[in-house]
Amino acid sequence: QVQLQESGPGLVKPSQTLSLTCTVSGGSVSSDTYYWSWIRQPAGKGLEWIGRIYASGSTHYNPSLKSRVTISADTSKNQISLKLSAVTAADTAVYYCARVGYCTGSGCHKEFAYWGQGTLVTVSS
Amino acid sequence: DIQMTQSPSSLSASVGDRVTLTCRASQTISSSLNWFQQKPGKAPKLLIYVASTLESGVPSRFSGSGSGTDFTLTISSLQPEDFATYYCQQSHSLPLTFGGGSKVEIK
Numbered sequence: 001q002v003q004l005q006e007s008g009p010g011l012v013k014p015s016q017t018l019s020l021t022c023t024v025s026g027g028s029v030s031s032d033t034y035y036w037s038w039i040r041q042p043a044g045k046g047l048e049w050i051g052r053i054y055a056s057g058s059t060h061y062n063p064s065l066k067s068r069v070t071i072s073a074d075t076s077k078n079q080i081s082l083k084l085s086a087v088t089a090a091d092t093a094v095y096y097c098a099r100v101g102y103c104t105g106s107g108c109h110k111e112f113a114y115w116g117q118g119t120l121v122t123v124s125s
Numbered sequence: 126d127i128q129m130t131q132s133p134s135s136l137s138a139s140v141g142d143r144v145t146l147t148c149r150a151s152q153t154i155s156s157s158l159n160w161f162q163q164k165p166g167k168a169p170k171l172l173i174y175v176a177s178t179l180e181s182g183v184p185s186r187f188s189g190s191g192s193g194t195d196f197t198l199t200i201s202s203l204q205p206e207d208f209a210t211y212y213c214q215q216s217h218s219l220p221l222t223f224g225g226g227s228k229v230e231i232k
Contacts, residue, residue: 037221047169047212049221062220063126096168110180111159111216115168 002026004097004116012091012123018084022097022116023077030055030075035100035108038071038082040093041118048093053080087123094118127151127215131224137232144200146227148213153193157217160189160198163226164209172211173198203229 008020022036029036038050051061053071061069070083080097096118101110128151138144148158156176161169171180173189176196186201200207208231213224 046225047214047223049223060219064220098168101171101174110171110174111214111221112161112169113171113174113180115170118168 002114006097006116006119010120012087013125014088014123015086018087018121020082020095022080029073029078029080033103036080037098039096039098042093089123092123094120126220127222129213129215129222129224131213131227133227135228137230138203139232140203140205142203144203146198146211148196148224150194150215154215154217156192157215158196159214161212162209
């Protein structure tokens with residue numbers, strides 16, 4: 001069974017770069033059967049998709065964050081990473097990594113079928 | 126971006142009630158609609174995908190319907206463990222977007 005675990009600093013200063021890691025077990029980040037996403041949720045608010053990465057390294061980002069976001073994969077550690085630059089208090093949120101159910105030649109299915117437990121990042125001086 | 130609008134934003138219901146939640150897309154998304162359940166302090170959980178397919182392990186009291194722009198999630202007989210916030214999400218086009226959520230509370 002696939003498991004995802006987010007980790008990283010819980011406190012980041014304004015204007016700095018937020019860096020998080022999602023460690024995957026029970027599945028390979030280099031498999032072209034899946035892609036991996038980051039999603040965030042401010043306290044008491046809804047969900048916002050940040051972006052995703054495929055095994056090929058191809059990425060898609062939310063245009064609202066695109067200029068500040070980088071998602072990458074470390075296949076040797078089986079990890080997905082998120083970097084968000086120039087953070088402000090508005091970036092304070094629980095950050096989740098998630099995986100699509102599966103992909104076949106006909107497309108990908110079951111968006112966000114698997115989630116990590118989330119990690120709270122607070123932006124404050 | 127495709128805007129997803131959920132209604133109601135909250136409702137109070139009793140155990141055993143039939144509950145229907147609505148999600149409307151700002152443009153047609155075919156059947157590319159997923160429903161998630163989220164309990165406090167937990168990650169969302171996929172309930173239904175492609176509008177009406179029940180995820181494995183999800184109780185059959187949950188059902189989804191709709192296509193195009195209008196979708197519904199129905200809980201046929203509300204159980205104590207169903208009190209949560211429900212989100213719809215479209216997978217039709219990027220950026221992927223979620224509705225604002227419908228919170229189901231105990232009456």
